[in-house]
Amino acid sequence: MNYFDYAATTPLDREAAEVYMKVATEYFGNSSSLHDIGGQAHILLENCREELAALLGIDKNGLFFTSGGSESNFLAIEALLSSPKKQGNHIITGMAEHSSIHGVLNRLTDYDITFLPLTSLGLIDEEELLAAITPETVLISIQHVNSEIGTIQPIKTVAQICQAQNIHFHSDFVQSVGKIELRGIAPLVSSFSFSGHKIYGPKGIGGVYINPAISWSPFFPGGSHEKGFRPGTMNVPAIAAMTAAAQKNNSNLADAYQKYNSWRKVFIETLNPINNWVNIYQANDDNQLPSIIGLGISGIEGQWMMLEANRLGFAISTGSACQIGMQTPAKVTQALGLNKQEAKEFIRISFGNSTTMEDVIRLGETINNIVNQYKIADLC
Template sequence: MKYFDYAATCPLDPEAASAFVKASTEYYGNSQSLHDIGSRASTLLEGCREEIARLLGVKSEGVYFTSGGSEGNFLAVQSLLSQSSKKGKHIITNIAEHSSIHSSLKMLKGYEVTELPLMENGMIDVQQFQSAIRDDTVLACIQHVNSEIGTIQPLNEIGTLCKENGILLHSDCVQSFGKLDVEAISPFVDSLAISGHKIYGPKGIGALYISPSIPFDSFYPNTSHERGMRPGTVNIPAIVSMVTAANKQVRNMNHNDEHIKSLREQFLTQLMDVRDEIIVHGHANAQLASILGLRIKRLEGQWVMLEANRKGYAISTGSACQVGRTSPSKTMLALGINDKSAKEFIRISFGVHTTEADVKGLARTMISIIQEAPQRDNQITSMVK
């Protein structure tokens, strides 16, 4: 099976795996314990905190370790709203945000949420964002990179507007960290969330940054771990492993980007014979190369995914957090694409282990699926229904 679903999760890097084992066996103390074994664990933990802060270009006292991007997004929303210096009950986000953002906002009582669509190129219209700002707008949640089509949102411009209007800005940076320079956007946001398993680290670990200049109340009362941010013994082995993976990805970022851009171009070139049957979504000059979101005309994405799987290739129909739902992807809806066409969507995502041979093989497979599809009209029609 050839893997083309790196945007969902990545295999654990061997160096990160070794770091996990070493930390588990040599730094097993509880970082809150006062004895020497606990102190060694605490020292290692704080070193990791400083390293993540360096990679993000932020202050270490604002970094908190979480169970992943979804929890980070939830805690960011709760924290920023707990002590907002501005009075108001209005929040701006976009339709295509990760499900954890939408779920977090739906939990809020008494708040009005404006969900912005995406332009045809997959970008947020900054002028539309500005027009959505009201006197009572207190928070905006805008992802750095869309997880389904890879578009990079203009956080610098949005962040500037937020600061000018006293609005706090949170950004889900799960897809961008380790692939783009997050340091370039961190001065423009008040909080951001990242996840370990998207950068070849372990699952169940992530980090949240909240600007130390923002006072907030913890969502969990009487909690001592992570300076009151969340309960539970800190998972130091997973943190060490994530930091090891993060360092490697940031260090090799330019090399990886060139490799993946080349693979993407080769893949699309290989599809030229059926290019009229394919619609690629996104902005050519503001898009993460590793995420390729597309539609094959008249073929439902789930059927295409299952056919690819049958032929030995793992692709997806969008964010793994939405798999199993009958509704189309949020990104397709944000682009104004109707239900039937929206269900044609598939996502192909490349990683550091993807080879040229893998890409050529997938391209041949996609061509065969498209060419063989008329023979399976009944199957396609039944799935669409």
């Protein structure tokens, strides 16, 4: 089976797995315990925090470890709302945000929420964002990289707008950590989230950054771990493995970006014979993560295309795995203004470390064959 769903999850890196096993067996103490074994785990934990903070260009005092991106998004938003820069009850976010963002915002019944669509290039319209801001706006949440089409939002610009308007800014960095250089961007936001299993680390581990200048109140009262940010014994083996994976990814950012960009171009070229039926949802190169390709094939439902590709040995998806679990169309299709039929046609291709150029070409040829056979059968 050829795997093309790296945006959903990645295999655990072998070196990171070795780190996990070593820490789990040799540094197994509770990092909050006062004896020497606990102290060794605590030292390792803080070393990981310091290393990840350096990779991201942030103050380590604002970095907290969680169970993953979804929990990080939830706790970050709750933390920011516990300490707003001004009084108000208005929040702005994007229609295409991850389901965990929509989930936490939908429960905030005392707040008015504005959901912004995307332009045809899959980007937030800066003028529309400015027009949506009111004196009551206390929080803006815009993801950095969209998980379904890979468009890169103008985080620096949004951060400048938020700073000028005295508004907290949260950004979901789950699809950008380990894929884009972030040291010039991460310090600009009030908070951001990330996840280990998107960068060849373990599942069930992630992190959140909250600007240390913000005096947040914990969502879970009485917790003693992570300065009270969240309860639960620290998963030091997973944190160490995630840190090892992040270090490895970060050392190869430029080469990986260039490789995925060339594969993207080759894949799109292989679809030339059926380009009259293919719609690729993307931005220009400067605003596009090359490893994620969101597209639709006119007249063919994405789920059927996914099942056919699977039958022929290729694992692709119809969007975010979290959204698929809810049995609803990818949120990005609504944000792009696609109609119901176009939304059903959506599929996602995503590259990763084990992908080869030969795999990319064979996937493109396979999709060509599926479409041609479908169209012929449809004419009969």
